[in-house]
Amino acid sequence: MTAIRQDAWSEEDDLILAEVTLRHIREGSTQLSAFEEVGEKIGRTAAACGFRWNSFVRKKYEAAIQIAKAQRQKRNQHRKQASAFASIAGSGMGGPLASEGAVRSDGIVEELSIDAVIRFLRQWKGSYQEMVRHVRQLEKELNDKQDELERLRNLNDELSRQVSDVSTDYRVVNDDYKALIQIMDRARKLAFLAEEEEESKTRFKMDENGNLERIE
Template sequence: MTITRQDAWTQDEDLLLAEVVLRHIREGGTQLSAFEEVGRALTRTAAACGFRWNSYVRKQYQSGIELAKKQRKELRKQIGVHSVNMPNSMKQTASASSEGKRDLSIQDVIQFLEQFKETPSAQEFQLEREKLKEQIQSLQKELEDLRSENQTLRNQLEMTEEDYKALIDIMDRARKMVVSKEDGRMKKAAQET
């Protein structure tokens, strides 16, 4: 008699995991986001879902994975834009269109183009990068100047403390001399009387 684990995966859970992962592959999403989605649905961790996928389920769905990758490639060709530049809403629209669920409307295209226009270009990223580099260099120079100034102030403080100690020492010796002279006079005065 074999004992079944309490948290063992059922066929339905394996099927849900496979469907969600294949959908994410088709739509250009990540497997990690698929694992998180399945984890929420099954109250399991994303890591547990990922382990189950990689250790067991994926082997059973190799042809499905290849088909999903082909569909993703076809979808990208139909749109004519790389998935990296596509907003999520457009990916979903394009995915639905490729599956025959919905035709791509002119409004969808306009929305995509407006979102695409708002995304920063590589040149803007390069300019921003250069500005940040200059800012970093400026801050590093300022930090070096402040460190140098700090060291100078520490040296000055150390010298001032040494001078202060020397002054206190001189004052103590002078006080002792005055006290000893005073004592000497008092002794002399006491002897004379």
């Protein structure tokens, strides 16, 4: 059993801790696994390694940590691209991509044959052309919808104008009708007053002797 050291950390211990932890970060492993590995190498507990990393060593390697994370992200992207390539190239080509070349344990494809690449590119070209046709069809439908929308807007403007004209005509006719009613009402009143005036006038007639007498 390895003895657990209680002495102070040396520069070499810190360097081992940094190198192993950064490697685990690049490979997508956990820091706990890194601390356990370092503890086995230098005879310390994983907890002690973790405390040393977080309290002292990490601050000296902030830039290296960011680089390691970027390398891990790039590595994961390569794995996804390799997996997608294998899936696309293998579908519809008589079998998986593994039959055309070797696939490493980290997901990177090696030793692809020229025939597999050509078939993949031909299939990709066909997919691209189909996508282009679909995009053109969507553009045509969009243009048709825009033309229809413009036609409906013009029709709406024309109907709005007609409604406005009808409203104006209605107001004019309504005003003329009111004026006519008022004229007719005044004419009736004038006729009624004329009749009353005519009836109120004194009438005379001539008798047999040639004298005028009032008619009641």
